[in-house]
Amino acid sequence: SKPRILIARRIFPEVVQRLSQHFEVQANDDDVQWNAQQLAAQLQDKDGVLTTGGQRIDAPLLAACPRLKIVANMAVGYNNFDVPAMTAAGVQGTNTPDVLTETTADFGFALLMATARRMTESEHYLRAGLWKNWSYDMFAGSEVHGSTLGILGMGRIGQGIARRGAHGFGMRVIYHNRSRLAAELEAECRASYVDKDQLLAEADHLVLVLPYTPESHHAIGAAELARMKPTATLINIARGGIVDDAALAQALAERRIAAAGLDVFESEPAVHPGLLQVPNVVLTPHIASATVPTRLAMANLAADNLIAFFTQGWALTPVNTPASTKFE
Numbered sequence: 001s002k003p004r005i006l007i008a009r010r011i012f013p014e015v016v017q018r019l020s021q022h023f024e025v026q027a028n029d030d031d032v033q034w035n036a037q038q039l040a041a042q043l044q045d046k047d048g049v050l051t052t053g054g055q056r057i058d059a060p061l062l063a064a065c066p067r068l069k070i071v072a073n074m075a076v077g078y079n080n081f082d083v084p085a086m087t088a089a090g091v092q093g094t095n096t097p098d099v100l101t102e103t104t105a106d107f108g109f110a111l112l113m114a115t116a117r118r119m120t121e122s123e124h125y126l127r128a129g130l131w132k133n134w135s136y137d138m139f140a141g142s143e144v145h146g147s148t149l150g151i152l153g154m155g156r157i158g159q160g161i162a163r164r165g166a167h168g169f170g171m172r173v174i175y176h177n178r179s180r181l182a183a184e185l186e187a188e189c190r191a192s193y194v195d196k197d198q199l200l201a202e203a204d205h206l207v208l209v210l211p212y213t214p215e216s217h218h219a220i221g222a223a224e225l226a227r228m229k230p231t232a233t234l235i236n237i238a239r240g241g242i243v244d245d246a247a248l249a250q251a252l253a254e255r256r257i258a259a260a261g262l263d264v265f266e267s268e269p270a271v272h273p274g275l276l277q278v279p280n281v282v283l284t285p286h287i288a289s290a291t292v293p294t295r296l297a298m299a300n301l302a303a304d305n306l307i308a309f310f311t312q313g314w315a316l317t318p319v320n321t322p323a324s325t326k327f328e
């Protein structure tokens with residue numbers, strides 16, 4: 001009989017259709033966000049699951065779902081996985097790298113520009129009917145072209161942002177990462193490696209593109225914000241939790257940095273009330289990869305991982321290497 005697959009949230013009908021050719025599929029047509037207990041109940045008799053990043057896969061869930069062999073995340077980030085617990089349980093995890101790189105870098109740059117040039121703040125002013133006249137400093141923002149672009153986390157998306165800044169906007173690009181890029185990649189991105197203190201001190205626009213791990217929790221907190229220029233902007237398209245949102249809200253309110261652009265939040269979809277109160281922040285609801293072609297490519301890659309795993313015995317874009325998976 002066909003392996004049994006759960007699709008944890010509503011996705012493209014054509015991808016559900018594809019999966020149905022290979023598996024006995026249970027879809028979530030009502031798009032319910034199950035809690036841990038409900039997810040365990042849904043998953044108990046399943047061999048695989050397509051997750052969307054909002055479902056926590058941890059030891060208690062794995063213990064409750066002994067048939068489970070693979071979890072295919074429709075996201076490049078997989079901080080919803082307890083990877084060691086999955087590996088110990090012989091469960092394969094996969095993510096969706098590469099297919100979203102350029103789209104997500106586009107959004108990072110859009111958020112940077114919207115923040116530097118105060119686009120949403122000025123639109124609210126216009127819509128509120130407050131625009132009566134020209135003024136020399138009305139919504140005067142900060143310069144993008146020719147400024148210093150700082151990137152924390154220099155994976156594929158960080159490199160995409162570096163290229164846009166260096167080649168498109170003549171920016172000086174500096175970055176910090178756990179490991180330094182190969183020389184030819186640095187040259188291609190026109191990016192210079194600096195330590196974190198120098199990155200914080202010199203960036204006019206600081207973009208966060210690092211994975212969320214225990215080590216990157218609150219990588220930007222009160223101390224780091226204090227090291228930044230008072231004219232600087234901070235952009236987070238990585239994960240909530242990398243920034244201490246309470247500390248950021250306070251820094252924005254006191255104008256200790258100029259502005260922030262945030263696509264991700266510590267307790268999303270809840271947003272820290274302090275961030276909602278200040279004008280100098282652009283807020284978007286975790287949409288950096290959200291174009292129709294890219295979301296379709298992500299869903300298809302997650303599906304391809306499930307299909308390859310059950311038909312050929314290996315995943316296309318694995319995030320762990322269980323010693324022996326339960327599928328042999």
Ligand code: GLV
Nearest residue numbers: 074075076077289
């Ligand atoms: C989205 O946040 C992703 O990780 O793909």
Ligand code: GLV
Nearest residue numbers: 076155156157158
């Ligand atoms: C992940 O590390 C990415 O930047 O794609």
